[in-house]
Amino acid sequence: MAFQMSIIAIGSLMLQFALNGLGAASVAAYTASQKIESIATMPLGSFGTAMATYAAQNYGAEISRIRKGVFQCILMSGSFSILSGAINVIAGSQLTSIFVGSQETEVLSLSHTYLVISGCFYFALALLFIYRFTLQGLGKSFIPTVAGIMELIMRAVGALVLTGAFGFAGACASNPLAWIGACIPLACSYYRTMKKLK
Numbered sequence: 001m002a003f004q005m006s007i008i009a010i011g012s013l014m015l016q017f018a019l020n021g022l023g024a025a026s027v028a029a030y031t032a033s034q035k036i037e038s039i040a041t042m043p044l045g046s047f048g049t050a051m052a053t054y055a056a057q058n059y060g061a062e063i064s065r066i067r068k069g070v071f072q073c074i075l076m077s078g079s080f081s082i083l084s085g086a087i088n089v090i091a092g093s094q095l096t097s098i099f100v101g102s103q104e105t106e107v108l109s110l111s112h113t114y115l116v117i118s119g120c121f122y123f124a125l126a127l128l129f130i131y132r133f134t135l136q137g138l139g140k141s142f143i144p145t146v147a148g149i150m151e152l153i154m155r156a157v158g159a160l161v162l163t164g165a166f167g168f169a170g171a172c173a174s175n176p177l178a179w180i181g182a183c184i185p186l187a188c189s190y191y192r193t194m195k196k197l198k
Helices: 002-020 024-058 063-100 105-119 122-137 142-166 168-197
Strands: none
Touching: 002 024, 002 142, 002 168, 024 063, 024 105, 024 122, 024 168, 063 105, 063 122, 063 168, 105 168, 122 142, 122 168, 142 168
């Protein structure tokens, strides 16, 4: 888990490097948006952590419970992700003004762009947490590590390629791109693992 987190942190550093080249307003908008996003996505991480414990407790005893638990967690976490994403899309500028003040119009506009792009993909992040932690609870650590590497690659592509092509919006897209890129191998591995256990 620590190795996976360090891989993800490297991708974040690359993104920060790309943002620094866009100017102070972009850095301020990204920083403020990250504060809002961390509040919005913290419960999604908690759902994932709960699934690691739940899957480990039921592994070898009642596999059908794991499948049912994952399904119910997807419903709860998915609903929360849609709600928090909608709040960020609708009220992103107002939320950012808490951190930077209402007079910083450029920062507010850029921050709203980030929260709209990112907020539309919180459901993918919810799935990522659930699948990653469930697999880890089942003792399957290889694919979550591969997913972490995929996340690094996708975030690097967003930081280096999309930022150059689309500016701040490209940088904003790097996180959702990383979530989707990591979610694909995790989802495939989860369903394959559950099929084998059945």
